[in-house]
Amino acid sequence: MVFQQRTLFLILIDAILVNLSTIFALLIRFDGEVPQTYFAAFFHFAPLFTGILIVSFYIFGLYRRAWEYASIGELIAVVGAVSLGSILNVFLGYFLNNETFPLPRSVIILTFILRIVLIGGSRIAWRLFRDYGLGLKRAKGSKRVLIAGAGDAGVLVAKELKSHYNGGIEIVGFIDDDVSKQNMMVQGRSVLGTRRDIPRLVEKHRVKEIIIAIPSASGKEKRAIVNICKEAGAKVKILPGVYDLIDGTVKVDKIREVEVEDLLGREPVKVDLNDITHYIRNQVVLVTGGGGSIGSELCRQICRYQPKTLLVLDSCENNVYEIDLELRKTCPQVHMIPLVKDLRDRKSVLQVFKTYRPQVVFHAAAHKHVPMMEYNPEDAIKNNVMGTYHAAQAADMFGTKKFVLISTDKAVNPTSFMGASKRLAEMVIQYLDMISKTSYVAVRFGNVLGSTGSVIPLFKRQIAAGGPVTVTHPDMVRFFMTIPEAVQLVIQAGAMAKGGEIFVLDMGEPVKIMDLARSLIELSGLEPGKDIDIRITGTRPGEKLYEELLTAEEGLTATTHKRIFVAKRGNILPELIEEKIIGRIINGALPQHERDALLMIRELLPEFKEKEARAAAPKAPVQRTKGHAPLEDTEDKGTAGQWAGMEKAGEKLVAGAETS
Secondary structure, three states, X not given: OHHHHHHHHHHXXXXXXXXXXXXXXXXXXXXXXXXXXXXXHHHHHHHHHHHHXXXXXXXXXXXXXXXXXXXXXXXXXXXXXHHHHHHHHHHHHHHHOOOOOOOOHHHHHHHHHHHHHHHHHHHHHHHHHHHHHHHHHOOOOOEEEEEEOOOHHHHHHHHHHHHHHOOOEEEEEEEOOOHHHOOOEEOOEEEEEOHHHHHHHHHHHOOOEEEEOOOOOOHHHHHHHHHHHHHHOOEEEXXXXXXXXXXHOOOHHHOEEOOHHHHHOOOOOOOXXXXXXXXXXXXXXXXXXXXXXXXXXXXXXXXXXXXXXXEEEEOOHHHHHHHHHHHHHHOOOOOEEEEEOOOOOHHXXXXXXXXHOOOEEEEOOOOOOHHHHHHOHHHHHHHHHHHHHHHHHHHHHOOOOEEEEEEEHHHOOOOOHHHHHHHHHHHHHHHHHHHOOOEEEEEEEOEEEOOOOOHHHHHHHHHHOOOOEEEOOOOOEEOEEEHHHHHHHHHHHHHHOOOOOEEEEOOOOOEXXXXXXXXXXXXXXXXXXXXXXXXXXXXXXXXXXXXXXXOOOOOEEEOOOOOEXXXXXXXXXXXXXXXXXXXXXXXXXXXXXXHHHHHHHHHHOOOOOOOHHHHOOOOOOOOOOOOOOOOOOOOOOOOOOOOOXXXXXXXXXXXXXXXX
C-alpha cells in the first residue's frame, strides 16, 4: 500500500512537471506573451501527451528506483524516458494535427530540455537534501569522523556513512598521503592533510573516530596509522579488504574495529590460476584433516577450482559434519564425500584410496599442539609419522599424481616431539618420492592466525576475562600468516611441484609475542600494565624462543612465485628410513612410551635438541625390528614396485579391507 501511494505521488508530480515544462517553453519562446491559439493547442493535447510520457517513465523504471540514492545511472534513465516520450508525442502530434505539429519546433526542443531538467532535478533534489540538507541540522551528539584514504574505498565509505546515519555522523574530511589529492574536494569534503596531520586535525575538528579505508595498505602502514590515531586519542575502525570494493558493496557493517590480523597483514597473495586450475579441475582431490583449521580452508579454496570430487577426510566426526554442512550450502555444484577415518588404520586408508582413487592429495591431518605432544610423544609419532606413511604409501599404490604434505617450521632443528615427528614425516615422503611415480612434496610454514589453539584467540579470551595475558618469554618471536594466505600458497606450491621438494613459504618479518600481546590489549581500548597485566610464565616444554625455516644443510632456491622458495634437498638415507621408520611401522614396533619415542628420534634426528632432563633419561637397548626384508621388485609394483617385503605390496591388505 505504501509503495502504491509513493508511485501515485510520483506520477502526480511528474504530470505537473511535464506540463510545466511546456508552459515554461512557451513563455521563453514568446517572451511571456504567448498567443492564445498555442495555449489552446497545448491544453487540447496535454492529457494525451502527459499519459504517453508517464507510460514511458514507467517503462524505464522511474517508479521502481530509490531516488534517495540517485546517481548517474538514474539520470541516464530519466534522459531515456523523456526522449522516448517526447519522440512519441511528436509523431502523434504531427499525425493528429494533419502533418503539422500544434506547437512551434523551437518549443519542442525547449520542452525536451526542460523536462529533463525538471524531472531529473526532482529526482536528484531528495538525494541532495538527504546528503547535504540534513547535514545542516546535525544532532547535538553527532559523531565527527575523519576518513583515512581518499581513494575508491574512502569515497564508498563516505557515501555509506551519509546514507546510513541521516546526519548522525559528520564527516570532517579525508586524509591521504598522496600529494596530488591535498586540498581536493571528495564527496563534498576536503582532503585535509596526510597521516602526519592526524593529531592536529583530531584536536582542531574534535574528531571522535577515524576510519581507515585503505584496503591495499600493508600491515606495516596500517600499524603506523593506528599508532598515530592512538596518540591523537581518537577511536580507530577499519574497512577490512579489497573484496569489499567489488561492485561498490561497502556497507556500514563491514567497517569494524581494528584487529591484530590487520596490522600483521602483508600484500595480497597472487596465484597463477591457470596452473592451479590445470591440476585440480576435474580431478578427485583428497584433503586429510579436512575438518581442521588448515584442512577446512583447503576444502573451501579447492572448491573454487572445480574438482570432479572432493574427499574430506578427518578422524573427528564433528569437524567433518561442520565443513560438509558449510560446503554443501556454499558450493552445491561440487561433488563432495565426507569420510570419518583414522589414518592410523591402514586398512581403512587403503580402502579409501581403492574406492575413490584420488589424483591429488593434500595431507593436513596431524597432531600439532607442541605442549600437548610433549606429554604424548608416542602419539605424535603414530599420528604424524605413521599416518603420513599410510596415506603416502596408498597414494603410490593407487596412482595418485601429487601428494602435498602440510609441514611446519617446527620441523627445522626440532626441540619438540611435535616438530620432530613432522620432520620424520618430511623424510618419509622424500624417501617415497625417490621410488615412486607419484610426486611427493612438503610445504613448510609458520604459525597461522586464528587457527585452533593459536596465541591470538588465547590472548582475546584472557583480555575478555580481565587478564592477565600470559607470555612465556619476553623475547619469544614467531612468524605469522593468515589461514587463507597460507592455503593459497600451499595450493600454488602444489602446482609447481615436480617431486621431492620442501617448499618454504615467505612468512615475512617475525613478530615478538610480547608486542602482539600489547597490541591486542590496546586494540581492546585498554592499557597494558594498567588495565590488563602481562605475566611472564616461562617457556613450555619443547618451545623455542624463535622458529627457523631451514636446517643448517638446507638453502633456499627461488621459484617463479616470489612468496614460495624451495629448500635444497638434504641427505636422505633410504636404508635408515626403511629400517628405523617403515620397518617399525610394518612390524608394529613404534614407541609406546616417552623414552622409546626419544630413543627413536635420537637415532633418526641427531639435531634433535631435547631438554636436558630427557637427554639424561636411562639408555635402553634400541628396539630393533624383525622380519623386515630388503625392498625388492615384485610383480604388483604399486607404481615403483617396492612393497613386496612389506606384506606383499598390499594386495592382501586391500582384499582384507574390502571385507572390513
